[in-house]
Amino acid sequence: MDRLDEINAFIAVADQRSFTHAARRLGVSSAQVSKLVARLENRLGARLLNRTTRDVSLTDTGRAFLERARQVLEDFQSLESSVREQAGPHGLLRISAPVTFGTAELTPALLEFAAAYPDVSLDVSSTDRMVNLVEEGFDVAVRIGQLGDSSLVARKLAAVRMVASASPDYLARAGAPTTLEELAGHTAIIDTNVPDPSLWRFGVNGAPRDVRVEGRLRFSGAQACVAAARAGFGVTRTPAFAAAEDLRAGRLTALLCDFEPELIHLHAVYPHARHLAPKVRAFVDFLAKRYAGEPEWHKGWR
Structure with a gap:
């Protein structure tokens, strides 16, 4: 050895x-x-x-x-x-996952996986930073959006809609935008966890259309943006899983759904290996099965 x-x-x-x-x-x-x-x-x-x-x-x-x-x-x-x-899946499985998705959606899945595979130990790091799996010793990462590292194996798990939303109280005061031009005049609550936070991308007849927004509240996380929108501070735009519960309960109203951009996707990514460790294969297969079909975060509010 x-x-x-x-x-x-x-x-x-x-x-x-x-x-x-x-x-x-x-x-x-x-x-x-x-x-x-x-x-x-x-x-x-x-x-x-x-x-x-x-x-x-x-x-x-x-x-x-x-x-x-x-x-x-x-x-x-x-x-x-x-x-x-x-021997079957066993050993320590180190996972990297984005903060909001980890809190809103992944944690229940991780607990189900832990119950199903008692010989696998989980070490989960929640971060919105793009970790280097190999250098930092992670077995697998859950990522949303564009994948930048072509040296990794990626398995698509689910689609994710971006949704603009605001509280009924805010819309009663400011009016509901029905066009992208009207949206530009509203107070935005901005999630800074994207390359250009003040540029919101929509779609018009299949073509991308960008809207430049402004607002005094900026947060590095979708959950804080949703909370601010729920409190009536303006319009926010987040992944659907961050706002789905509030949308279904009527605490937020979805806006401009006819101008939906191209969907982003949820992936499981892991380093290339000739023989994939059983614990990694079991986890990725588990997530693929759990998120198969239309995701729950798209249901009950559109």
């Missing part, structure tokens, strides 16, 4: 071109990574890496060794996976 640890450390350093980044990826100290690589080089009697104060690069010997080392590690992981397949 020590030799596999050495090989794993060497591959991580070669991939990251940094002992520090390799240590972060492996969840150990830089000193431990350096020790493992040095021990490997001493045992082989060859220098595998060139080290400078600014960079780490492969020697010719290291480049040749890297290809074989990857194969050895993959073969060992395949062997482990074949045994795990027989």
Whole structure:
């Protein structure tokens, strides 16, 4: 096992071109990574890496060794996976999920999964930051919207509508916008968890139409925006799952539904692997089954 640890450390350093980044990826100290690589080089009697104060690069010997080392590690992981397949899903599953979706929708699903798979432990990180799954040691992430990392495997789980909404009290005072031009004159409650928060995208006859909005309340999260809209401060625009409960109860009114933009989607993403760990496969399959068909967050308010 020590030799596999050495090989794993060497591959991580070669991939990251940094002992520090390799240590972060492996969840150990830089000193431990350096020790493992040095021990490997001493045992082989060859220098595998060139080290400078600014960079780490492969020697010719290291480049040749890297290809074989990857194969050895993959073969060992395949062997482990074949045994795990027989044992069924188990072990620690580290999950990254967006804050609002995690609170509003994912937590009940996670509890159902935990009940169904008692041999799997869950470590769930709720963050709207785009985490690096490999470097930060996550097994799977739940993401909404555009996917930027093509090195990950993505499985589409469900569609998500963006919905503009306001409270009946606000609409009684300010009137309900029926056109996109009218919307621009209303007080907006802005969710800053998007690249251009003041630009709301709608659709007109299948073509995108952007509306520039203004407002004095800005929050980095859909839940706070929904709460402010519920309190009558203006019009907000959030994913449907954040507002669905208030829309169904009549505390909010959906606006401009005829100008719906292209749907965004919910995905489960995970790193490429020749043999997917049973715990990851079980979790992704569980989510796909749970969110199959029309999502609950689209029902009862349109």
